[in-house]
Amino acid sequence: MAGRIANTVYYAANPQVLADFWAAVLDYRIDGEFRDRLRAGGLDDAAIVNRILVRNPDGGAGLVFRHTPAPRQGRNRLHFDVQATPGRRPTPEELDAARDELVALGATVVRLVDQDWGPFHEHYYQMVDPEGNEFCLQ
Numbered sequence: 001m002a003g004r005i006a007n008t009v010y011y012a013a014n015p016q017v018l019a020d021f022w023a024a025v026l027d028y029r030i031d032g033e034f035r036d037r038l039r040a041g042g043l044d045d046a047a048i049v050n051r052i053l054v055r056n057p058d059g060g061a062g063l064v065f066r067h068t069p070a071p072r073q074g075r076n077r078l079h080f081d082v083q084a085t086p087g088r089r090p091t092p093e094e095l096d097a098a099r100d101e102l103v104a105l106g107a108t109v110v111r112l113v114d115q116d117w118g119p120f121h122e123h124y125y126q127m128v129d130p131e132g133n134e135f136c137l138q
Contacts, residue, residue: 005061007053010133011072015065017106017130019052022063024105025082028054031062072132080135081124090138092123098137099125106130 012018023030034053043051050067084090084098099109110126113136124138 007062007064009064009066011068011070012065012131013068013071014131015050015052015067018133019054019063019065021106021130022065023054025102025107026054026056026063028056028063031055076134079133082135082137084137095123095125095137099127102127102137107135110134 010018010022019030022028031053035048035051038048038051039045052065053062054065055062084095090098103109107127107129110128112123112125114123116122124136126134126136128134
């Protein structure tokens with residue numbers, strides 16, 4: 001099989017808050033057509049508000065945010081590594097500026113990692129989104 005990832009799904013207490021956060025972080029757009037298709041398929045507004053698709057305007061896999069009443073427990077088993085400057089390593093100043101932008105959007109800094117990992121030097125921020133999901137800013 002030669003499959004590909006269609007979407008990544010987040011379960012959230014407040015899907016709209018996370019959809020807005022990640023759309024801003026990644027410069028993605030909320031897919032209104034997705035909501036129209038759900039409505040045409042018989043879902044009412046109460047169900048639709050709890051299902052949000054955020055897409056990369058250039059195509060590719062999207063992010064789906066769905067409501068769950070269950071609280072998140074433990075660490076993520078999967079997380080995003082977000083590039084502050086796509087295609088190249090950021091300067092320390094660029095990384096700090098990107099960190100500040102994410103904090104203004106609702107992220108929280110967990111720690112700065114600045115260490116060698118074998119032949120690789122790691123310099124990135126471990127962060128969490130507004131619902132506590134871990135991600136790294138590199």
